Amino acid sequence: MTEPIIQMKNIEKHFGLVIALSGVSLDVNPGECHCLLGDNGAGKSTFIKTMSGVHKPSKGEVYFKGKLMNFARPRDAIAAGIATVYQDLAMIPLMSVSRNFFMGNEPIKKIAGLPFFDHDHANEVTMAEMKKMGINLRGPDQAVGTLSGGERQTVAIARAVHFGAEVLILDEPTSALGVRQTANVLATVDRVRNQGVAVVFITHNVRHALAVGDRFTVLNRGKTLGTAVRGEVTPEELQDLMAGGQELAVLEGSLGGTV
Amino acid sequence: MSETAEANETPPVEDERIKEMAGFRKAMIRPELGAICGTILVFVFFFLTARDSGMFGPAGILNWSVVSAQFAIIAVGACLLMIAGEFDLSVGSMIGFAGIVIALLSVSLGWPVWASIIAAFVICTGLGAVNGWLVIKTGLPSFIVTLATLFILRGLTIFAAIATTRKTIIGGVRDAAEGDWLAPIFAGKIFKGFFQWMGDHGWIETFSRGTREGMPVVEGVPMLIVWAIILVVFAHILLTKTRFGNWIFASGGDAQAARYAGVPVNKTKILMFMFTAFCATLFATLQVMEFGSAGADRGLLKEFEAIISVVIGGALLTGGYGSVVGAALGALVFGVVQQGLFFAGVESSLFRVFLGIILLLAVILNTYIRRMITGER
Numbered sequence: 001m002t003e004p005i006i007q008m009k010n011i012e013k014h015f016g017l018v019i020a021l022s023g024v025s026l027d028v029n030p031g032e033c034h035c036l037l038g039d040n041g042a043g044k045s046t047f048i049k050t051m052s053g054v055h056k057p058s059k060g061e062v063y064f065k066g067k068l069m070n071f072a073r074p075r076d077a078i079a080a081g082i083a084t085v086y087q088d089l090a091m092i093p094l095m096s097v098s099r100n101f102f103m104g105n106e107p108i109k110k111i112a113g114l115p116f117f118d119h120d121h122a123n124e125v126t127m128a129e130m131k132k133m134g135i136n137l138r139g140p141d142q143a144v145g146t147l148s149g150g151e152r153q154t155v156a157i158a159r160a161v162h163f164g165a166e167v168l169i170l171d172e173p174t175s176a177l178g179v180r181q182t183a184n185v186l187a188t189v190d191r192v193r194n195q196g197v198a199v200v201f202i203t204h205n206v207r208h209a210l211a212v213g214d215r216f217t218v219l220n221r222g223k224t225l226g227t228a229v230r231g232e233v234t235p236e237e238l239q240d241l242m243a244g245g246q247e248l249a250v251l252e253g254s255l256g257g258t259v
Numbered sequence: 260m261s262e263t264a265e266a267n268e269t270p271p272v273e274d275e276r277i278k279e280m281a282g283f284r285k286a287m288i289r290p291e292l293g294a295i296c297g298t299i300l301v302f303v304f305f306f307l308t309a310r311d312s313g314m315f316g317p318a319g320i321l322n323w324s325v326v327s328a329q330f331a332i333i334a335v336g337a338c339l340l341m342i343a344g345e346f347d348l349s350v351g352s353m354i355g356f357a358g359i360v361i362a363l364l365s366v367s368l369g370w371p372v373w374a375s376i377i378a379a380f381v382i383c384t385g386l387g388a389v390n391g392w393l394v395i396k397t398g399l400p401s402f403i404v405t406l407a408t409l410f411i412l413r414g415l416t417i418f419a420a421i422a423t424t425r426k427t428i429i430g431g432v433r434d435a436a437e438g439d440w441l442a443p444i445f446a447g448k449i450f451k452g453f454f455q456w457m458g459d460h461g462w463i464e465t466f467s468r469g470t471r472e473g474m475p476v477v478e479g480v481p482m483l484i485v486w487a488i489i490l491v492v493f494a495h496i497l498l499t500k501t502r503f504g505n506w507i508f509a510s511g512g513d514a515q516a517a518r519y520a521g522v523p524v525n526k527t528k529i530l531m532f533m534f535t536a537f538c539a540t541l542f543a544t545l546q547v548m549e550f551g552s553a554g555a556d557r558g559l560l561k562e563f564e565a566i567i568s569v570v571i572g573g574a575l576l577t578g579g580y581g582s583v584v585g586a587a588l589g590a591l592v593f594g595v596v597q598q599g600l601f602f603a604g605v606e607s608s609l610f611r612v613f614l615g616i617i618l619l620l621a622v623i624l625n626t627y628i629r630r631m632i633t634g635e636r
Contacts, residue, residue, distance in 0.1 A: 075521050086519060092512035094579040094633050103509050104521035106502035116500050146634030 003066065005030050005198045006051070006082070006167050011060035013046050020046040022222045023060070028167065033189060033199040035209035038219035039242050044202050047219065048169050051200070052084040053077035064167075083165035087172045090156035093145030097137060098126040100144050101159050129158045133188060150181025154188045161192055168192060169200045174208050186212050206238045218242055290573040290581060290632075293625040294588035297571060297617065301592050301599070309603035317463040317477040319602060327594025328487035329542065331587050333561055334568035335487075335494045336538030338586035341569050342498070343531040344511030344578030345394060345401040347387075350539045350565055352412035354558025357383045357543035359416045362429035362553035365436070372432070373441035380540050386412070387536025391529030401532075409562070413555075420555040433551030445486075446548035448479030483545050487587075490538065495583040507531065511578030567614070568593050571621040573628070580629060592617065 004027035013021040021043045028034045038044045049055045051062065053071030062069045064080055071077045074084075091100050102122045109118035123140035130137050133154050135147070144152060153173045160168055170189065174182045189212050193199050203209050209216060216233060218225040218241040225241045305314060313319045333350055340347055357379045364375035390408055394401045420427050436442035458465045458475030465475050498504040509517035510524045517524050539558070547553045571589030574581025596617060600610050 074519060078521055084519065086516075090516065092509055092516055092579065094512045094575070095508050099505055099508065103505060103517065106505050108502060115502065117502050117505060119500075143633040 004028060004063075005065060007061075007063040008047075008051060009061045009063070011047065011050055011057045011062070013043075013050060013055060014058045020222055021050075021057075024219065024222070024224050026217050026224070026227070028198040028200055030166070030198050031193055031196045032214045033193045033201055033212050035201045035203060035213035035216045036219065037203060037206065037209055037216060037238060037242050039204055041221075042219040042242070043222040044204075044219055045171065048084065048171060048200065048202060051077070051167075052082055052169055081164055081166040082169065083160035083163070083167070084169040084171065085153065085156040085160060085173060087175065091144045091147075091152045093143065095144060096141045097130065097144055097147070097155060098122045098140035101126045101129070101155065101162075105163050125162070129162055130155070133158050133191075134184070148181055150177050150184045153177070153185050157185075157188050157192060161195065161197060165197060167198045167200065169202070171202050172204070173201070174203060174205065182208065204242065206235045206242070209238070210235060290625075290629070291585035291588060292573070292628050293621050294572045294585040294592065296624065297592045297621055298588050298595075301595050301617075305595065305599040305603065309599055312602040312604070314599060314602035317475070321477050321481075323595050323598040325481055325483055326598050327591045328481075328484045330564055330568050330590035330593050331487040332483075332490055332542045332545070333538055333565040334572070334586045334590045335490045335583060336535035337562075337565035338569045338572065338574055338581055338583050339494055339498060339507060340531045340535045341566070341574050341576065342511045342578060342581045343507045343528050344514060345391075345528055345531065346405060346566070347390065347532060347535045348402065348405040348562045349390065349408035349412055350535060351558040351561035351563075352409045352416065353383055353386065353536055353539035354543045354546070354561055355555055356386075356412045356416045357540040358547045358553035358557050359420050359429065359555055361544060361547050362432050363419065363423060366429055366431045367423055372436040372439040376441055376445070376544055379544065380537065383536045383540040384533045387533040388529055390536070391532030394532070395525045395528060417555040427555040428552055429554075430552035432547055432553065436548065436551075442548055445482060445544045448481050449485060451479040454479050483549070486541060486545060490541070491583060491587045498583055503527070508579060511580075513579070564593065567618055570625075571618060573621075573625045575629065580633070589621075592621075 007025075007027040009025050010023045011021055011025070012019070012023055024043070024047055026034065026036070026047075036044055036047070046055060050057045053074045053076050056070075056072070062071070064082070069080065071080070077084075092103070095103070098119070099122075102125075107118040107121045107125075108115045109121070110116070126140045127137065135151050135154060144155070147155065153170075157168065157170070157173075173185050173189075177185065186208065189199055189201060193212070193214075199212075201209065201213060210230075214230050215227055216230075216238060217227045218238060220242065228238070314323070333354075337347065337350065360379040360382060361372075361375045364370040364378055365372045370378070386408070390401075390405055393399075394404050397404065417427060420429060436446070454463065454475045454477055457463045458473075463475050463477060466472055498507060506517070506522045506524075506527045509520070509522045510527045514524045539561075542561070543553075543558065546557060568589035569581065569586045570576065571592055572582060572585030572587070573589075574586065593614070596613055597610060600613060601607065
């Protein structure tokens, strides 16, 4: 059994009088895709924001590679090797792919002692990485706005991995995508996982989760409803856990089990 | 043998829905395209209508290039700030304020001129930082925050001038600047020898009468133009060739996404507010040194002239997109139109009509170009 790369223990988060998380625990192993499922308002976003350094937990501990961590800012988490890809905020559409790829990590080349952006190196790496991910670019200066939503997610994932992310948090990467694009993103997740990166995959779509997940943790109203291992759980069980049981059973009856 | 080897090479996978772009088209599609077209159009227009007026003689060229350089100096600051996603409406007031600071310190308080100039730069870039800090801390649109600064600074400038000298125009800076080591880099002309030499050879006109007989009508290149060129080159390199330039684009493109990627957005924006204030102060210093006086009402409406130049130059009002070269060309278009109408003998009130039409055409063309580049819908 490998040592979990990140462990979240009894995380609680209070916003004033609102208890967003009341004791959530989760651990992720290297090379594993751990799916975090939950309905809207279940606390998924708050939870991953404590993992990525945006929020400080009110109670509970975060262990990264066995060490207790205390992230004050997202930059601290990024520096440690925890990268987050947000659904809408992954890329800047007006900027070129290569400028986006190196945003915040610009390569430097010295000319006459002055630091300049090394565009040649950036362009070369971007083209190579995009080719690996199966994205055809007209050129590294192509604007991200011309890419599809799935391609943008893929670029963001490739970027995070290229800059040494060991834990990759994906915030609903597939929820706004079409069928084919979703398949591409899921294939990218699989590829990244096989490289040994630990992936935390947030979704409310059970089928997407089952397609790539190794373990599944369901959140409901700020609590963990347990973690299941691949093969030991059916889509119906996950769906029920997410929705909290009874209400959906009634709904499902009227919808003929299509949800 | 060679044929089979070639046949075995698999061609690179092409996406059937991405059309190959012709090289020429690719070279043409750039943020400055609108401004380049505008520049050509404006020059052709005035070449046809005002060729005989001396507009393209040495004195005429000097005339419109000085005006364009003035626009360019403030446009460069406004351009970088706009790309970083913010506005500064206090540029005009800052120009008046900086001028009065220099004149008050040097003439009324008797400070050396170099110290007054440095003090004006420090105070004004400091005020620029305050602008930026307020925008970041309050989260309010910079439009509103700097609109407030516009009134506050203008009011303070007039108050300070009247309270200390009972006038709104403070003269005597030129006398105070006599023999100063810093003042000359903001006044006067360079390459005088070269222009005299060209005059001697009859390549440019010389005065034929009076005390300046034999001297060329254009003595040299004004420092104003030199500063404008330095600023444009500096800002262009900063924006396109450095890491900080990438941060400027990212901050304006999507501040939150940039923050998540580790870009220091707040620092970048505040620095750009300071740079805009620096450009305004530079403009004021050049003006004060040229006129020998400072006026509390100087710089009126300059903020809009800067923004118009930047927009003609292809920048996006909402940030994240634009070019310094474009802004400089926008300033050139602006300057040439303003002075060209005078050369062409057009009623001066029609200048605004012209400006409005050019602005509208430029924005429409630029929007179209930008959509092609960025895939906006």
